[in-house]
Amino acid sequence: MKLGEIRSQMVAFRLSVDEEARALKDSYLALDRLHQLYRRFDVNEREMAEQVLTEWALSMDENVRFDALALIDDFKIASAVPALQTLLAHLASATSPGAPYEIKKVARIIAGMQPMVKA
């Protein structure tokens, strides 16, 4: 499977589970399903999925970023650290109410992956 296919599959999957979560009044469900999707990927697919998640982490849509950050944090995707640092810089100039809290979250995720990055 190529990167473009993984990307479109993940985008479509996310929209689908987002809709399902809304219908079932269970926002956690979407995150749970995204975790399951990531776990189903083989090694090669995971590499591409991590690249997609890195793209999502830099999305303008805070909801997309939320999902990406959760997956990056839970699966300790160290390859996303440079993108997270870029995100930190972007958020520093953001004026949305959630920006300060997202900065904290991103900083925590980066700090949690520092040992892996150094290794």
Next chain:
Amino acid sequence: MLLLGQPAKAGLLRVPPTSAEPHSGCIAGRTQRPIQSSKRAGIWCPQRARVEIARAEDGAASHTFRLWASFRRQNLYPSRVLKAKDALYDHSYGWKSHVSAEQSNREGSRSLHEGVAGPTHFGSAPGLYATRGGGAAAHEAFHYTFGKAVSSIEKQGRRAGSYATPNGALSPLQAHIDLALPANRGLPDALLRVDLAGLRRAGYEIPQATQAGRMFGMPGGGMEMRFPYPIPPEFIKAVLP
């Protein structure tokens, strides 16, 4: 206790049998009469009241589940289920009113409508009724969910599109019915508190609470609010478990 002509089914909550003897924990006050029932005697007895409400909810829950099963088999929904829901309310809220009245007698002029709620299966949660119908003016909201989701929510926050209700004193079954939650996912076993006052101070716009409509065969009727933005974990606290 009878509900719609059905005997309460013991076992769900494993409620101990009620003794006719005066309870040592009862506050007999000046009456010096044997206490047959704390509610009937008008005497506040926390332990006996807990047993009574547990038995009432046990019976109502059993009856409601039987009716749901009946619905699935014979398509009898909704009138009989609605009756069961009403029975649940009668007993649960009636007991809370009793608790509140007794507390008012002892503590002065505080009342249920000032935010004093009795313990439920989820424990004691202040704010009931004080925030009913609000949302924009409420200080806190509650999210009924599952234990497996709590650690993730406390760490990541809540996703955009999540729901909450101003009423933090619903039992799992009441939450299921009032908030019209999907019937096939089980009863919620965790309760999260969302700090609306904190969100407001941080610049977030708090959504209005609206009445939950009928969904998934559940009648709804409770108040709910849907957050269009992710809620940072700083504003979420697990109440239970």
